[in-house]
Amino acid sequence: MGERKGVLVDPGGRIGADLLALELPRWRFQVVDSLAAAQKALSQAMPQIGLIVFDRKRPLPTDELEALLARHDTEWLALFEEGFEAAARLPSRLLRSFHDFHSSPFDRDRLEVMLGHAWGKLQLLHQNGPPVAIEASYGMVGQSAPMRQLYRKIAKIVAVDAPVLIGGESGSGKELVARAIHRYSGRADGPFIAMNCGGISPSLIHSELFGYERGAFTGASQRKVGNIEAASCGVLFLDEIGDLPLEMQSSLLRVLQDRTITRVGGTERVQVDVRVIAATHVDLVRAVAEGRFREDLLYRLNVVGLKLPALRERVEDIPLLAQQMFEECRSKGSPVRGFSSAAMSALMAHSWPGNVRELRNRIHHALVMSDHRLLTPEDLGLAEAASAEPPTLEALRASVERELIETSLKKCRNNVSATARQLGVSRVTLYRMIDRLKIVL
Numbered sequence: 001m002g003e004r005k006g007v008l009v010d011p012g013g014r015i016g017a018d019l020l021a022l023e024l025p026r027w028r029f030q031v032v033d034s035l036a037a038a039q040k041a042l043s044q045a046m047p048q049i050g051l052i053v054f055d056r057k058r059p060l061p062t063d064e065l066e067a068l069l070a071r072h073d074t075e076w077l078a079l080f081e082e083g084f085e086a087a088a089r090l091p092s093r094l095l096r097s098f099h100d101f102h103s104s105p106f107d108r109d110r111l112e113v114m115l116g117h118a119w120g121k122l123q124l125l126h127q128n129g130p131p132v133a134i135e136a137s138y139g140m141v142g143q144s145a146p147m148r149q150l151y152r153k154i155a156k157i158v159a160v161d162a163p164v165l166i167g168g169e170s171g172s173g174k175e176l177v178a179r180a181i182h183r184y185s186g187r188a189d190g191p192f193i194a195m196n197c198g199g200i201s202p203s204l205i206h207s208e209l210f211g212y213e214r215g216a217f218t219g220a221s222q223r224k225v226g227n228i229e230a231a232s233c234g235v236l237f238l239d240e241i242g243d244l245p246l247e248m249q250s251s252l253l254r255v256l257q258d259r260t261i262t263r264v265g266g267t268e269r270v271q272v273d274v275r276v277i278a279a280t281h282v283d284l285v286r287a288v289a290e291g292r293f294r295e296d297l298l299y300r301l302n303v304v305g306l307k308l309p310a311l312r313e314r315v316e317d318i319p320l321l322a323q324q325m326f327e328e329c330r331s332k333g334s335p336v337r338g339f340s341s342a343a344m345s346a347l348m349a350h351s352w353p354g355n356v357r358e359l360r361n362r363i364h365h366a367l368v369m370s371d372h373r374l375l376t377p378e379d380l381g382l383a384e385a386a387s388a389e390p391p392t393l394e395a396l397r398a399s400v401e402r403e404l405i406e407t408s409l410k411k412c413r414n415n416v417s418a419t420a421r422q423l424g425v426s427r428v429t430l431y432r433m434i435d436r437l438k439i440v441l
Contacts (some may be wrong), residue, residue: 003028004119006049007074009038011058015079015104019051022108027115035064042074049118050074055081062091066333069097075118077102096373097335138180140173141324142317145438146309150177157304158185163256165241165301166279168308171357174279175239177308182235187275190234193227198243205248207264216265228261231274241278241301242287249294252276256300276301311352311359316402318347321359329364336367340374346382402437405430414441 008029010016016031029051032038038050050068054060069076078095080103099118102110137151157164158181166174175194182192200208207216211226228236238244244252255261256276260269278301287293311318322339330336339347352358366379377383405423412418420430434441 004049004115005030006051006115007032007038007041009033009035009050009052011053011060012055012081015053015081015106018104018106019111022106022111024108024112024115035060035068038068048074049077049115049122051077051079053079053081062094063333065094066335069094069333069335075099075122077114077118079106080104094335138177138184140176140180141320142314143320143440144309144314144317146314147317148440150306150308153306154180154184157181157306160304161186161275162303163275163301164277164304164306165284165298166277166306166308167284168279168281168306169310169355170281171355172308172310173356174281174308175237177306178235178237178277178279181277182237182275185235185275187234191231192235192237193231194237194239195227196239198240202245202248205245206251209248210251210261210263212264213266216263220265223263226261226263228255228272228274229263229270232272233274235275235277238276238278240280242280242282242284242293246292246294249297253294253297253300256297311355315348318359319344321356322347322363325360325363326367329360329367331367334367335373336370336375337373338375340372340376343375343377343380343382346377346380350382398437401433402439405433405437405439409439409441416441 004026006027006029008016008019008031010031011033013033016029019029020031030041032041038052042048042050052060052065052068076098078098078101080101099121100114102114137147138154140147140150154177164178164181166177168174178194179192182188182190195208197205207224207226209226209228211224211229212220214220214222238252255272255274259273260271262269284293284298284302288295288298311321322344326338347359354361362380362382363375365381366375370376370379372379405419408419408422409416412422416430416434417427420427423430425433433439
């Protein structure tokens with residue numbers, strides 16, 4: 001067996017010598033005297049074991065200790081110089097971050113067992129190499145069939161300069177898609193101005209869109225540029241376009257036709273060069289039939305249409321999305337390390353009426369309130385989903401096969417022949433499995 005490395009944080013400088021004197025086989029420890037030095041040592045090495053000595057006379061800064069224990073690539077052991085009484089002074093959230101504990105006098109056999117268990121756990125966690133970065137397309141996470149179809153449509157949309165109408169349920173990511181179209185289009189260097197048509201009073205929406213001249217009304221002490229003019233050479237994103245009042249719909253239609261605006265209280269016609277991207281969660285065709293939306297404006301906006309899938313329509317993307325949101329929402333020093341299997345099953349079983357927005361909110365709330373090292377269904381407010389009917393054997397088998405094949409393909413850099421040899425199947429069989437599981441090469 002090769003050499004095993006560890007970092008020993010020994011502020012008092014007394015335990016390091018005792019540990020080295022034990023001559024533990026295969027172990028080599030780098031002894032440091034501070035948490036900052038431990039951070040530096042760990043950043044320069046592969047995942048390893050960390051030991052921290054707790055000395056009553058030299059208490060460690062809690063914030064620095066939390067940051068150190070939050071590392072995913074290290075298993076931590078606590079050594080107490082004067083018995084376990086010192087452990088009672090540590091917050092429970094920190095104690096849960098340690099794999100095991102030992103107090104002086106140090107027992108060689110006990111330490112060997114502790115270190116061996118921690119090392120074995122570390123190898124299991126990292127047996128497939130370092131965590132694979134979450135792949136995102138156009139700033140979005142997901143490789144399900146609906147998302148791959150969305151990416152193909154976005155690739156075509158960014159190449160043209162026509163108006164776009166994005167449909168989809170609330171929380172499905174319509175503004176994220178609009179920003180992606182802006183970022184990857186020829187207007188990327190121009191502004192992106194977002195406006196929620198349902199969040200502005202009808203009496204103010206005209207001046208917000210078109211701006212106004214000084215003296216146009218009481219309180220108009222100076223000229224104000226409206227959102228349409230501010231978005232010139234860029235993109236104007238009109239969220240919840242279905243809530244736009246009818247009288248404003250005719251004004252917007254003229255902008256799309258003439259490419260000019262007139263500020264409130266003014267007479268000058270201002271030329272504008274703006275791409276309009278609108279979004280709605282309501283059925284505009286039905287709104288037209290009910291007289292709530294102009295049919296001619298719908299045709300002008302819907303030159304290119306996109307329908308975003310609801311989260312329940314792309315359940316296979318939930319693990320990737322959840323992991324990304326976990327990393328984004330997890331605060332520095334948080335003792336929470338990830339999701340329990342029960343929590344992930346609950347996420348997969350939930351119907352997600354609030355879509356991606358609801359997923360982020362639940363994960364953020366769980367990270368703030370959880371007392372566990374791994375998030376539970378209760379932390380996520382999904383205890384009912386966790387007790388729902390379990391997935392079928394066929395679904396579980398497909399999930400395992402997909403994960404195994406995708407992991408092997410990544411290791412072999414999408415070389416199908418090498419992947420087939422690694423999995424012990426023929427190339428023909430592997431291709432059939434790839435087609436059946438809809439895996440993208």
